[in-house]
Amino acid sequence: MRSRVYLDWNATTPLRDEARAAMVAAMDVVGNPSSVHAEGRAARALMERARAQVAAAVGCKPAEVVFTSGATEAAAVLGRLPVGRVEVEPTAHDCLWAQRRTGEGVRALGWGYANNETGVIAEPPARDDGAALMLDIVQAVGKVPFSFAWSGAEMAVVSAHKFGGPKGVGALIVRDGFDVAPALMGGGQEMGRRAGTENIIGIAGMGAAAEAAQRDLAAGRWEEVGELRNILESALSSGANNTISVGNGGLRLPNTLCLIAPGWKGETQVMAMDLAGFAVSAGSACSSGKVRASRVLLAMGFDEVQAAQAIRVSLGPGVTKEEVLRFADVWCAQYRKALSRAA
Ligand code: PLP
Numbered sequence: 001m002r003s004r005v006y007l008d009w010n011a012t013t014p015l016r017d018e019a020r021a022a023m024v025a026a027m028d029v030v031g032n033p034s035s036v037h038a039e040g041r042a043a044r045a046l047m048e049r050a051r052a053q054v055a056a057a058v059g060c061k062p063a064e065v066v067f068t069s070g071a072t073e074a075a076a077v078l079g080r081l082p083v084g085r086v087e088v089e090p091t092a093h094d095c096l097w098a099q100r101r102t103g104e105g106v107r108a109l110g111w112g113y114a115n116n117e118t119g120v121i122a123e124p125p126a127r128d129d130g131a132a133l134m135l136d137i138v139q140a141v142g143k144v145p146f147s148f149a150w151s152g153a154e155m156a157v158v159s160a161h162k163f164g165g166p167k168g169v170g171a172l173i174v175r176d177g178f179d180v181a182p183a184l185m186g187g188g189q190e191m192g193r194r195a196g197t198e199n200i201i202g203i204a205g206m207g208a209a210a211e212a213a214q215r216d217l218a219a220g221r222w223e224e225v226g227e228l229r230n231i232l233e234s235a236l237s238s239g240a241n242n243t244i245s246v247g248n249g250g251l252r253l254p255n256t257l258c259l260i261a262p263g264w265k266g267e268t269q270v271m272a273m274d275l276a277g278f279a280v281s282a283g284s285a286c287s288s289g290k291v292r293a294s295r296v297l298l299a300m301g302f303d304e305v306q307a308a309q310a311i312r313v314s315l316g317p318g319v320t321k322e323e324v325l326r327f328a329d330v331w332c333a334q335y336r337k338a339l340s341r342a343a
Contacts, residue, residue, distance in 0.1 A: 005323045008279045009255055010116045010139060010314035015205075016164030022050075022208035023166065026201045033198055034189060043200055050207025054171055057210035058137065058158060059147030066172040066193045067203050071138045071159035074172035076183040078110050078134050078155075108132045113146070114139040117296045117312055119256025120247040124153075132178070138162050138170075142213030143222050143253050154178045160202065165209030169202030221317040226254030229315055232324040233257055239332030246297065246310065255315040258297075260306050264338045269311045272334045278327050280313045 006014065026046055031039030033047050048062070055062040068074040111124035113135045121144065124133060134155040140146045142163035148156050155178070159170040174180055174193065186195030216222070233245055236259060246258040261269065266282035273280050293307035302310075315324070 002323070004277050004279065005319070005327065006279045007313045007315060007319065007323075007327065008281050009316035010119075010162070010253075010312065011281055012161045012167060013164050013316055014318070015166060016209050016212050018212040019160075019165050019205040019209040023201050023205040026204035029200060033200065034187070047198055047200060047203050050203045050210075053207035053211040054158070057163075057214040058141060058156065058173060059149050060156075060173050061149075061176060063191075064148070064173050064176055066174060066190045067198055067206075068170050068172055068194055069168055069199070070161075070170040071136065071157040072170075073183060074157035074170055075110065075134065075136065077172060077180045078108055108134065110134045110136065112136040112139075114144070114253050115296060117294055117310075118247045118258040118300075119253035119314070121251045121253065139253060142210070142217055143255060145217065148173050148175075155180070160206035160209055163209055163213040165206040166202050169199055169206050171206070216317060222254045225315050225317055225319070228319060228321060228324050229255055229257055231321060232313065232315075232328055235325060235328035236331060239328060240335050244306070246300065246302075257313045257315075258310055259313065260297075260302065260310045261335055262306070262309060263342055264309055264335055266309055266311050268338065269331075269334075272338075273311075273327075273331065276330045276334070278330070280311050282311055 029039075029043050029046055031037065031041070031043035033040060033044040035041075035043075047067070051062045051065045051067070054065050058065075066074070109124060109127050109131055111133065113124075114121045114137070116139050119139070121140070124135065127133060132154040133152065134157065135148075135151060135153045137146055137148075137156050138159045139162060141158050154175045156173040157170065158173065161167040161169075172180075172194070180193065182190075182193050182195060184195045187197070189195055189198060233248065236257075237243055237245060240261065242262055244260040244262075246260060270280055270282045293304045294310065297307040297310055298304070313327070
């Protein structure tokens with residue numbers, strides 16, 4: 001029995017063995033991929049292999065993959081499209097963000113395809129003629145089938161550490177022929193779309209993780225994760241029948257459970273479960289020491305009090321049935337204690 005149970009896979013995932021091995025091998029590659037000599041070509045070959053692996057996992061062409069330091073940097077190109085003012089709005093349903101640039105109407109729309117807090121999957125709304133669409137597929141890649149080619153989007157952003165790769169590396173996917181100004185300028189790397197010598201070690205790890213994740217998805221490992229999530233969800237709702245399971249009944253990531261426990265603060269839940277050996281996260285975000293209610297939950301129609309009582313439990317392959325049932329037992333016992341203290 002493991003003394004710590006990690007149930008925060010939407011925050012980040014454990015590094016996969018395949019990624020670790022690829023990174024260790026890449027550490028001995030001397031060359032700069034921009035150099036033309038044999039050492040440089042070896043580095044480039046490694047990077048191009050990773051590009052093909054990432055492309056296969058997201059359903060795009062290798063030439064459409066631009067490596068970046070992560071999804072946040074990749075999304076920054078949205079700010080460089082030649083359009084007007086930026087508006088960030090919470091959406092009517094619970095997607096991560098809808099970022100619109102206005103001026104002559106909506107010109108570019110950023111859309112969180114699968115929400116990190118609730119796991120809810122939502123297709124983007126209809127867009128104005130000529131508007132570009134950027135999909136944040138960070139939480140979807142490796143967990144549910146997704147094809148950039150079929151999505152109709154001009155751009156997408158991905159992050160390696162959400163599917164078993166290392167932190168600090170990701171990619172911007174740009175449709176062939178769609179022109180974006182690079183967010184980082186300098187050298188002409190990545191076909192002029194992202195300057196700076198590439199993070200070969202991270203990229204090799206990302207490629208290996210993408211390939212392994214795609215294999216796991218095809219083998220049905222995330223359906224097994226989905227079954228465990230459902231077991232956990234019913235154990236929690238039968239142990240505490242006043243809880244609300246956010247997004248239950250709709251299309252959701254198979255691994256995510258967002259639970260509102262009336263009368264018990266999310267932050268306190270996280271601390272109590274941490275002491276009991278479980279890593280989960282609160283549905284609210286903490287910035288500058290101040291806890292803010294989740295915009296996503298508010299946009300879904302929950303009030304501030306409910307939003308502050310949410311936790312997110314996110315599973316991954318490797319989590320066992322024994323662990324989720326133990327989590328449910330401990331959580332229910334702690335909840336009863338918290339309610340009796342409050343009474
Ligand atoms: N988009 C979503 C949906 C996320 O969950 C995250 C990570 O928390 C990001 C973007 C940011 O990714 P990165 O850490 O690579 O910048």
